[in-house]
Amino acid sequence: MDNKNGSVKSIFRDLRERTKELDCLYKIEALLNEKHTSSLSGLFKRVIKVIPGGFLYPDDCCGRIIYKGEVISLKDNPKTPWCLEAPISIYGKILGKIEVFYRKRHDEMGSNPFLKQEKQLLKTIGERLAHAIFQFEYQKALTEAEALNGDAKSVIRKEWVIIVDLLKNTDQKLYSRIARKLANYLVWSGHKKAGELIQSFSRNEILLIQDADMNQPLQKRTLTGMVEIAATVFSLADDILTDDEILICVKKWIQEEKAADIVQVLGKYDSTMSEIVEAVTRYHFISSNDGFKLSDHTDMGLRVSMIRHFFFEQLDFINIAKNFIDIEDFFGLVQKIIYPMGSHGKLGGKSAGLFLAYNILVKSDQAEKLYSTLKMPKTWYVSSDGLPTFIHYNNLEDVTEQKYKEIDQVRMEYPQIIQLFKNSYFPPDILRGLSLALDDIGEKPIIVRSSSLLEDRLGTSFSGKYKSLFLANQGSRQERLEALTDAIAEVYASTFGPDPIEYRAERGLLDFYEEMGILIQEVVGHKAGPYFLPTYAGVAFSNNEFRWSPRIHRNDGLIRMVPGLGTRAVDRTSSDYPVLIAPGKPALKVNITPDDTARYAPQKLDVINMKTNQFETIDIQDFIKEYGRELPGINTVMSTYERNMLRPITAMTDFQKEDLVVSFDGLRERTNFITLLYSILNTLKEKIGTPVDIEFASDGKHFYLLQCRPQSYSSGTKGSVIPKNIPTDKVIFSANKYVTNGLIPPISHIVYVDPEGYNSLTTIDDMKAVGRAVAKLNKVLPKRQFILIGPGRWGSRGDIKLGVSVTYSDFNNTAALIEVALKKGKYVPELSFGTHFFQDLVEANIRYLPLYPDDEGVDFNWSFLKNSKNILKDIVPEYEYLSHTLRIIDVPASTQGQFLRILTNADQDQAVGFLGTGVESGDHIDEETDILDSPLEDHWRWRMSMALKIARQSAEKTKGIEAVYIFGSTKNRTAVPSSDINLLIHFRGDPIQRRELELWLDGWSLCLAEINYLRTGIKKPEGLLDVHIISDQDIAKGNSYAMKIDAVTDPAEKLSLN
């Protein structure tokens, strides 16, 4: 710890020095920018006065400038051995130098008393001085010319001639290069004589080269020769071109030459981050001082190479980004990059997406009108090679061996790796940068997010594999810095977690994994009581894949938002709901009655507790009662709720007594938020050329963009390719309207309620019994592997005749809910679109599909649904009497092992359900692009191997385990990212053993869920294992799960325990 304290102290000292250096630089900049500088020596003296302030021992420090042989200093200080100098050169020609020296020796600094940074400082001052000298001389020449113009007798000197003369005197190389360009220009304009001049340039150059080859000093005549030819070119041009034309050309070429070294650094493939940052900074100064402008092609070339350096190599990204990101934009960016010495790192995908999106928006034609409230939170970036540098600095190279270990071992060692990383040190360069970042952000909470390089390729999804850590960022400077480094260490450690390794190994990306960018972002929001939170936050999608009304189109988009931190909107939770809005049709609400609005309103709030420095989930009601008034914009979030009526919050609203619910009605009705967000989605979609998903937050006043990526990255929203050649007899149904994208796993069981059969039921009790039977089937059929197909509106509230009466819990294990609209005379009934339990479906990712069998061009295989074997009586014998209405089809049993595959493609507005094997070739647009799209093989194989492992280990560990069975999607080889692993354990042990077993399994379950999350981005906070422990008695009685053993349909499979 002492060691750590020491290092922190040294950081503070370093920081103090950097501040002094910057301060000095700013002062000098101010001097150089002063108008009406009458003499150079006066300027030099003022500069010398300022310089000592930037050095470690200012009282003992003095400086002098030597320019064209003249020495300028404040006092007659003799030069000492402790001296530092930097040249003053214009276009390579050294005109003088600047010196700084200490009057006495400073032993504590050793033989060289100057810091590395001080050397850099002096070099920069020299460069700035040279620039100022050039400006001064140029102005002087101009003034002289003007004075001469005033004299009628003198020859009028043209402006371009003055410039060219100045060049001739200061920089002959540049002079001849400009002449050469002018000659080229003349040739292009059709002047033959210029061609001859070019040839003489070339001859002279050859001579130069030959001279150089001979390894002898340059012959003077050569350069003079060049100068002479140049003079001929200028005089020729004077005859042919107008003065203005020549002036424009000469000025442009001079500017291009000025940028030459910047171009060189940026164009070089292996320039380091610090070289690039320096070049960009220099560019910023040059361009802001002189109204400087690069030619369009050079400008574009530089943009492209910078995008390449900081972000991506991929052409598709560059092609878009280069049109929206200016070189000047990078100046803002480079100030906030933290990188190790000699870094060649990049910033990662998350940073790139955000930076691009923000620049697209602020440069769009809507920017002024609509986006005046748009902001990007203060963001700092740690370059991707921060991680390898960290590993190297702490001698942690061994950790890279993790990737060769067995996944179990990786899992077991992972917690130790986190601790190891947290107890390691950061290299001083990085620490300094982090410290600056903390200064810039101040004592506001921050979020540390990973920004993976694997997102680089457009089309690679790494969703869910990010780690984001919130920090309250409170306390002393040292505490804050420690908390930040701890968090970064944890994010770094996460690359060595079990699954990223497995994921990368599968894709041959193991060599990449050590690199990962980090984003340090200020959390948007306000303090309210002890908490810190944004007024609201959420995610928004260009394409709406969950539509609750046929009037809502796919491109109307979808917003999922909550009050407080957006974490609750990003993740799906079973017990809470975000508010859903289609920004293109904001008036069409998901919930119609105030009671439903209240029921499906968010009930919890994610916040940062500034007292405990913790991320917390709290109850909205408690928060509002206590601190609601302190939150800006609360009246746009909440409404009062009384007797089935929602009303806006007013100044009279009593937060303590009244019932308030989250409705966002205020935001919808009284602000331009929805228009803004819709426009953002549309602009980004148009410019990036693909639907996007964004994360946002608001402090009640401004709209902050937090993230932007193509929507296809988010899980499961990509359309499937609908195969054209499915044999007609294999098609069970098809649809050509109201289709939304979403992955549906292979289906082993169809629960089909026959429309005619249902219509012919004569008593209300029979109709209700259909609903009860469905509820029972929901409990016994394999989870997410069966679908419900039924007439009209499932869960119809008004009239049981119109659809089977069920509530959400009666079918919450289905994979999809399908409603069939059959024509009645000329009238096609309206379907429900699942609105009765819409938000439940969304949160559970249960897909909804409406079918219209009477429409042209669609199929509905009545014969298969009506004639396949009905296994209703085998599963729920008590409902056998409903057999003519309710049919359960075991698809593999009825079709020799095939499954019902349902593919949807919203772009084409088409869906098809057909019989096929586990995986069809047409399943996915691009198998490589998304782990969700990776062959289904992956998911069941991984689950099966885990199941086998668990079975074996549990049998070794616990006495009394008779057998372990697997059933459901893993057994059927149809598991998808969200599938559970269903296990049946036949157990004969005592209650204590059972309790131990359950605890042990719970641990596994949570752990597998975490691995699955990292693999796929699908969160299953309840765990991944679905374990049913059954006794002899259960088996004897054939209780529900015991029934699975030797079941008629989909029997459980015994796992080997050896």
Add this chain to the structure above:
Amino acid sequence: MAGDKSFNAFEMAQTQFDKVADYLDLDSATRELLRECFREYHFSVPVKMDDGSVKVFRGFRCQHNDALGPCKGGIRFHPQETIDTVRALSMWMTWKTAVVNIPLGGGKGGIICDPHNLSDNEQERLCRGWVRQLAKNVGPLNDVPAPDVMSSAQHMLWMLDEFETIHGAKYPGFITGKPVGMGGSLGRKEATGYGLIYTVREALKELGIRPEDTVASLQGFGNVAQFAIRLYTQMGGKVICVSCWDQEDQCSYAFRKSSGINMDELMKITNRFGGIDKEKAAEIGYEVLPGDAWIEQEVDILMPCALENQINADNVNRIKDCVKMIAEGANGPTTPEADKVIEEKGIFVVPDFLANAGGVTCSYFEQVQCNMNYYWEKDEVLSRLDTKMTAAFIAVSELAKKHKIYMRDAAYVIAINRVAQACKDRGWV
């Protein structure tokens, strides 16, 4: 569809009526009158949509009978409404108002639409359009609408405003279900739960049991159950078990404390929808049992206050022998099969029809207060509710005793008899 044997709600309501008519030996004219709706309005409501197009919606209003007073009944927004459903519901409203002996008839109406497809502005134009078509045929003196499926207080206020604009005066009694301060009545939240306990109290009197000697178990912990428990415990009764839905687990749990539940401590850990936090409940000493455990408790009174069909053939036999009474706070909580078993067991039943009539009675009070433009304090509303419910219970139970019929049948008989008598008195039949 001729010869269609499929289920039809109106036919079911008619069959139910026919049985009672037989029992009462009603004459054929009375039967004919009461088997059908007195008046029906079918009309179109053109609505300008937000995009400038016009959509035409179908509207209905059925006035089944107004012999006892102005019709009363909800307005439903439903995309596939059928006229037979509306007819059946309006007939049930006639019986429902009659059983508590309030001077109202039965009506029901609706619009075929799915509000999910309509913006708020479009819904407002639809509501106003509905009233414009019916303004002459509804009103505080002839037919009083109320919220129903997918319609809310806001819809009622739009309709009221249109009605008052057309008639050029204030008629807050035109519609019920309004917020307090806009013509709504205090005591509405308490009405159904309190009404239930008023009938329980009277029933206990009948059975000669003191409330303070009784123990009860309830299904549901929503509005009805919460106020029922409060009043019941005030009377001295002890609730040892309640069950409620757990949104997270998608199933229900029963919470038991044999020393009696404490409403104040439970309310602190209950969300707005009546969901009790099971972890916290366990912490404060409640046993957390499977949801259906509420029915098998050793108690005197069971009160199902959640959904329909909760006491059914599967679980009716788990009711303990010590149970003396079932008071139905929910609508249709008992299936016909279970009802037979309960009748055989001799358990006293306060049927839903009567037991949860506190709600409709309070709507009636809302209308009364509106018509006189003077609003009562909550205490007054609740004490008048007590009077009404008590009288209604005594009438039904006396009839049941006198005629030796089951309470559920007695409630129907008394309601239909009252309406038939009024038709006769008016000289209609």
